Amino acid sequence: MARPLDLIIWFTVVIFSEESSQNQESAYIGDNVTLDCLSAISGGKFKWHKLSPKVENLNSTGSTYTIQSATPSDSGTYKCETDKSALPHISHSGTTVTLTVQERTARLEVITRHTGGWIFEGDQISMTCHVDGDPVGWTYELHMSWGVTPYMSQMERTFTFNSVTLSQGGNYTCRARKGDLYSNFSKPVPIRVSALAVTLTASPKSPMKESDSLQLVCTWRGNGRSSSNLTYSFLRNNMTVKKSSSSSVFSIKEIEKSHTGNYTCAVESPGGGKAYSDDIEIEVQALTVTLTVAPGGSVMEGDFLILNCTLWVNGSSSSKLNFSFWRDCMSVKNDSDFPVFSIQEINKSHSGNYTCAVELPGGDRTYSNTVNVQIQAPQVTGIPGGAGLCLLLLIIPLLLLLCAYHRIRGLLRALWRRRRRADQGRAVGNVITESSDGSQPALQTEAFNMADNTKDVPEVIYSVLTDFPKPKNKGKPLVHSSLIYSEVRVPQGLSPPR
Structure with a gap:
C-alpha cells in the first residue's frame, strides 16, 4: 500500500497593533499587540507557543493571539502551528517571529508663528508631545523646569499658550502616562520669552x-x-x-x-x-493773524499810516516769518520779515480793504482780518468872517495897551530906584535892603555924618524899611516894592535926609 503524500504548509506570523496594520517586529510598552497566523488551510485549530526566553504553551486556539498592554516581559520568539488531530494525514511545520517590546520615548516640539524663533510676551505658542507607539488611552503631561508635578496634563498631545507671559519662560519636557505605565521624558526644550x-x-x-x-x-x-x-x-x-x-x-x-x-x-x-x-x-x-491800523478812526490826507501784522499762537506772538500786505486783493508789500507796512503821506488812492498774510515755514499762508481804510480830504474850520474880524479888532488894542503898560512900568521903576539911592545917601541907623539872591530883606547899617560939636546931641536914628515881596518864580525880577519909614529923631539944627 502506498504511503500518503506529505504536504508541508508554511505559516506566517504577523504582528498587528492598533496604530498600524503593517508587518513589524517591535512594539512599545502599553501597546496592544496581535499575532496573526495566516494559513492556506481553513478550519482546524491552532496552537501558539513562546519559545524564548523559555518555552510556553499559550492559551489560544484561534488564528490570532493578542497581548493586551505589552510590557518588556512580553518580548520573545513566538510560533504557531495547526492541531495534528484535525489533519491526521498532513505533516506540518511553522515559522517563528521575534517580538521586541520597547520603552516609549517622547519628543517635544514647539510651534510658533515667529519666523525668527523668538517668543515674545503675549505670543501664542503650541507645544506638541510626540510619543512612540499606540496613543489610545494615554494621558500627556507637560513638565516645566523638571518639576515633579505636571505643569499641564491632558488627553490631547498638543499644549497651547494663547498669550505667553514672562513667567512662563523656562525648560519644558513631556511624557505619556497610562495607568501605572509611563513613557520616557522628552529632551528639554527651552522657552525664552522676551518682554515687549x-x-x-x-x-x-x-x-x-x-x-x-x-x-x-x-x-x-x-x-x-x-x-x-x-x-x-x-x-x-x-x-x-x-x-x-x-x-x-x-x-x-x-x-x-x-x-x-x-x-x-x-x-x-x-x-x-x-x-x-x-x-x-x-x-x-491754532494760528491767529491780526491786522491793526494806526491811527484809528478817521484818516486824513497827509497823515502817517501804519499797518501792523501780528501772528498769535494761543496768546504768544511768533517771529521769523514772511509777511505780505494786500489792498483790494493786490499785493502792496510781499515777502518781508518785518510785520509793519507804513505810508508816510497818505492820499485818497490809498483807500481800500487791507489784509496781511503770514507765510509759515511749510509754505502755507494764513490771512488776517480785513480792515477798511478810507482817506478823507482835510477840512478848514473857524469862526465866521464878521465875528472873526470883530474879535481880531478887539484883541489888537489890548495887546498894544499891555505892551505900553509894561514899558511905562519899567521906566517908572528905574526912576524910582535912582531917586531912592539918592535919598538914602546920608541915612543913619538901620536900613533894610534886598538880599543878594532877592529872596528876603537884608539888614544894612549906615552912620550919619555929624559935626564934631554934636557930642552932646542925643543919638539920631533914621530907619528906612524897604518891603520886597518874595518872588513866585526864582530868577524873575520883582514886580513891585514899597518904602516904609520909621520914627525919625534928629538934633536941633539938622534936617532929615531926603
Whole structure:
C-alpha cells in the first residue's frame, strides 16, 4: 500500500497593533499587540507557543493571539502551528517571529508663528508631545523646569499658550502616562520669552503750532535685543491711524488743529504678542493773524499810516516769518520779515480793504482780518468872517495897551530906584535892603555924618524899611516894592535926609 503524500504548509506570523496594520517586529510598552497566523488551510485549530526566553504553551486556539498592554516581559520568539488531530494525514511545520517590546520615548516640539524663533510676551505658542507607539488611552503631561508635578496634563498631545507671559519662560519636557505605565521624558526644550518694552517719542515736543511737521518714532527693546520682524501701529485717541510691518515711524508733514490728541504706539510680534507704549499728548495750537491800523478812526490826507501784522499762537506772538500786505486783493508789500507796512503821506488812492498774510515755514499762508481804510480830504474850520474880524479888532488894542503898560512900568521903576539911592545917601541907623539872591530883606547899617560939636546931641536914628515881596518864580525880577519909614529923631539944627 502506498504511503500518503506529505504536504508541508508554511505559516506566517504577523504582528498587528492598533496604530498600524503593517508587518513589524517591535512594539512599545502599553501597546496592544496581535499575532496573526495566516494559513492556506481553513478550519482546524491552532496552537501558539513562546519559545524564548523559555518555552510556553499559550492559551489560544484561534488564528490570532493578542497581548493586551505589552510590557518588556512580553518580548520573545513566538510560533504557531495547526492541531495534528484535525489533519491526521498532513505533516506540518511553522515559522517563528521575534517580538521586541520597547520603552516609549517622547519628543517635544514647539510651534510658533515667529519666523525668527523668538517668543515674545503675549505670543501664542503650541507645544506638541510626540510619543512612540499606540496613543489610545494615554494621558500627556507637560513638565516645566523638571518639576515633579505636571505643569499641564491632558488627553490631547498638543499644549497651547494663547498669550505667553514672562513667567512662563523656562525648560519644558513631556511624557505619556497610562495607568501605572509611563513613557520616557522628552529632551528639554527651552522657552525664552522676551518682554515687549515699547517707547514712543515725538519730535518736536508738544505744544506745536499749525503747519509744523510732526514725527513719531516707535521703538522696542526686549532682553537687550531689538527686532525688525514686528508690526507697528500708531493710535490717536485709541483709533488706529497707521499700521505697518516695515516702518516704525509715523510722520505728519503739516499738522493741523484736528491732529490734537493722545498718541500711542503698539508693537505686535508674529506670535500675536502685543504691547503698548505710554501716551503722548500732542497739542496743536491754532494760528491767529491780526491786522491793526494806526491811527484809528478817521484818516486824513497827509497823515502817517501804519499797518501792523501780528501772528498769535494761543496768546504768544511768533517771529521769523514772511509777511505780505494786500489792498483790494493786490499785493502792496510781499515777502518781508518785518510785520509793519507804513505810508508816510497818505492820499485818497490809498483807500481800500487791507489784509496781511503770514507765510509759515511749510509754505502755507494764513490771512488776517480785513480792515477798511478810507482817506478823507482835510477840512478848514473857524469862526465866521464878521465875528472873526470883530474879535481880531478887539484883541489888537489890548495887546498894544499891555505892551505900553509894561514899558511905562519899567521906566517908572528905574526912576524910582535912582531917586531912592539918592535919598538914602546920608541915612543913619538901620536900613533894610534886598538880599543878594532877592529872596528876603537884608539888614544894612549906615552912620550919619555929624559935626564934631554934636557930642552932646542925643543919638539920631533914621530907619528906612524897604518891603520886597518874595518872588513866585526864582530868577524873575520883582514886580513891585514899597518904602516904609520909621520914627525919625534928629538934633536941633539938622534936617532929615531926603
